[in-house]
Amino acid sequence: MIEARHLHKTFGTTRAVQDVSFSVQEGENFILLGTSGCGKTTTLKMLNRLLEPDGGQVLLNGADTATIPAPQLRRGMGYVLQHTGLFPHYTVAENIAVVPKLLHWEKDAIQERTATLMQKLGLSYSEHAHAYPHQLSGGQQQRVGLARALAADPPVLLMDEPFGALDPITRDRIRTEFSELDEFKKKTIIMVTHDVQEAFTLATRVCLMDEGRIVQMGTPDQLREQPVNDFVRTFLKL
Missing domain, CATH: 1.10.8 (Helicase, Ruva Protein; domain 3)
Structure with missing residues (x-):
């Protein structure tokens, strides 16, 4: 449904996103996970052209999003911010x-x-x-x-740290409601978070990023059981 191909984004001398590629299938909960500054929010914003990529493509149902007027594209993608906006x-x-x-x-x-x-x-x-x-x-x-x-x-919902500004009790309650609500179950969701528990609770697949690159991508069980390197083990506290 949504495919990112070799996305790049630079701000000044900072390479925020470097050669990021992934595909998200219809109905998936795809979580971009990582520390602040790893490039996950920049990646999310390139999906609906809030930021234009310096290189690479985003495809929506096979169509290059660069050919779709940005307002039209964004109206077809719900967007949720950490501070509600x-x-x-x-x-x-x-x-x-x-x-x-x-x-x-x-x-x-x-x-x-x-x-x-x-x-x-x-x-x-x-x-x-x-x-x-x-x-x-x-x-x-x-x-x-x-x-x-x-x-x-x-059909698509983009979420940038949607529960991050809430106190822990409220965050857990709304996160539970979110996971159980029928409105969300029929959506393709791409969500940014730095919270490992949140990612593993909600994700169909997790995309762990560091320094603008994808380090490992897979199901929560795959990341837990088959970490590819020490960064993944440390980040997930395995």
Whole structure:
């Protein structure tokens, strides 16, 4: 479904991503794992052209994403940020409705989808739909961010440290809800994290990166049982 071919990205003299290639199949949970600065977020942003690669290609269902207008590409990929990225001057309902409005959905359809997602994600429509982000807890804001990414029912979901800004108890609860919710089970998900437990809990496959390169890629069991070098053993604390 999504294929990265020999991606490169440089910022000044820093080689952020070096010759990164992988394929993600429909329905997979593909986790980009590594320390801060290893290139995982840069890689994620090149998938929907928030950053343009200096070299290489990204294919979506066989089509080169460089040939797809960037706004059109991004509307087909939900995007979730660590700090939610909610518009502070929009209500919860308005935040969730952003992409459906861009796609010219009918007003009633937008309201129905918003209410459905809020209910699924544990938010009361009557209490929260007309609230502003600053009036919500961190966990509630993250749920709104997830709802916004899901609103237009995109087949692909990109997630950049989506639970990283939350306290441990809230993070564990939302992560569990995320893994069990039917809305997520039918998506192709590519997620960035530095948390080994999170990666191994959620991943179909893990792509461990260091210094802009892929060190090892495989299922959680493969990384645990067949680490390719000392870096993998140390990072995973094996």
